[in-house]
Amino acid sequence: MEKIIEEKNQGTALTLDKDQKNTRNLYIESYGCQMNFSDSEIVASILAQEGFNTTNSLEEADLVLVNTCSIREKAELTVRKRLEKFNAIKKTRPHMRVGVLGCMAERLKSKLLEEEKIVDMVVGPDAYKDLPNLIREVDEGRNAVNVILSKDETYGDVAPVRLNSNGVTAFVSITRGCDNMCTFCVVPFTRGRERSRDPHSIVNEVNELWEKGFKEVTLLGQNVDSYLWYGGGLKKDFDAASAMQKATAVNFANLLELVAVAQPKMRVRFSTSNPQDMTLDVIETMARFRNICNYIHLPVQSGSDRILKA
Structure with missing residues (x-):
């Protein structure tokens, strides 16, 4: 989270x-x-x-x-x-x-x-x-x-206003909901199942922020590493997608590259990462682009095995 x-x-x-x-x-x-x-x-x-x-x-x-x-x-x-x-x-x-x-x-x-x-x-x-x-x-x-939960709402077509902004940093939402179903967390039940936002709308928002003078964006989601755009819909339904949808799907590493290339002078961060979804291609993309910050925000959970099981 x-x-x-x-x-x-x-x-x-x-x-x-x-x-x-x-x-x-x-x-x-x-x-x-x-x-x-x-x-x-x-x-x-x-x-x-x-x-x-x-x-x-x-x-x-x-x-x-x-x-x-x-x-x-x-x-x-x-x-x-x-x-x-x-x-x-x-x-x-x-x-x-x-x-x-x-x-x-x-x-x-x-x-x-x-x-x-x-x-x-x-x-x-x-x-x-x-x-x-x-x-x-x-x-x-x-x-x-x-309070109806949606299978496809990402608000990608709504341009957020920047409230109490410092004019330098901004958050850009890329996913909504979560599929992890952790026993201690209510997010899947209050925010619904995971779905990703159209990458073109994300890049457009980043471009608009740069034009307004912002210097840094943080890509935001319950679990950004599991970002997967294949034309809309829930991530859990990706296995049933068509061959064309799978071939043209955009994962988190692809999205990072799109944003980094679109605005090479803008610093790019992301939050939050889940260790189970962090992949080598994300690390390699971070290494290739100087404007992607060398920073990974990980939610680390610890505790008694007996208590967590209970």
């Missing part, structure tokens, strides 16, 4: 320069891994087209979204405390709506929406394009939910 980003009391509130044409304010707060922060940029991009500016002030917000993490219990407890605060503010701003996004939304949808009734909207990681419809439902006084 990706590096977990934690704050002492709350997640990171993300903001973008205002568009004068937009009339409503979105406050979005992210917790957990870098993939969640990347997803928040996708959400902000989608909602910017729906009339929302981002704000870092809760008191100005018309819509509050919390992008959540279910990897650790502490993260869920923190989000619950934040939701309590949002609802306290909501009493003074009755028109304000609160929604939960991401992994916690998928896992606790019924509890959050029906039992505790502390949110107006619950949106899973594969349903962000449905946000305009869900917001209209909420505006009309109905609770809204979409």
Whole structure:
């Protein structure tokens, strides 16, 4: 899994320069891994087209979204405390709506929406394009939910906005979901099975970042080394693909080369790698291109065999 980003009391509130044409304010707060922060940029991009500016002030917000993490219990407890605060503010701003996004939304949808009734909207990681419809439902006084997991959604056709960016480094999502089914991890159940993004859309995004002045990109995924594009669909279905699809498939080493060649002056990193999927051709590609950083982020697990088995 990706590096977990934690704050002492709350997640990171993300903001973008205002568009004068937009009339409503979105406050979005992210917790957990870098993939969640990347997803928040996708959400902000989608909602910017729906009339929302981002704000870092809760008191100005018309819509509050919390992008959540279910990897650790502490993260869920923190989000619950934040939701309590949002609802306290909501009493003074009755028109304000609160929604939960991401992994916690998928896992606790019924509890959050029906039992505790502390949110107006619950949106899973594969349903962000449905946000305009869900917001209209909420505006009309109905609770809204979409946590359906997709077999092919990668958001490759959505240009993410860069929230609170330093203008130098950026994350580019290349895969979604995971097939590893580790006993300690909820990702396959909250983010779905693994699928890869069209390499051409990835290269286009990297090119656009370079044109905007960015100097470094990190290719991002639950497990980047298992990236495999064969025209769309789940990675687990690759064995049933046609001979042509298999012959023209793009693996992670191929993708690294495409990105490195497209922008030879841009530094390229990737996160996270799983040792079981790291192959020699990836190492050889790193050695051939000077702009691919000599850095591999590995999630190392350790513990008692007896406890892990239990």
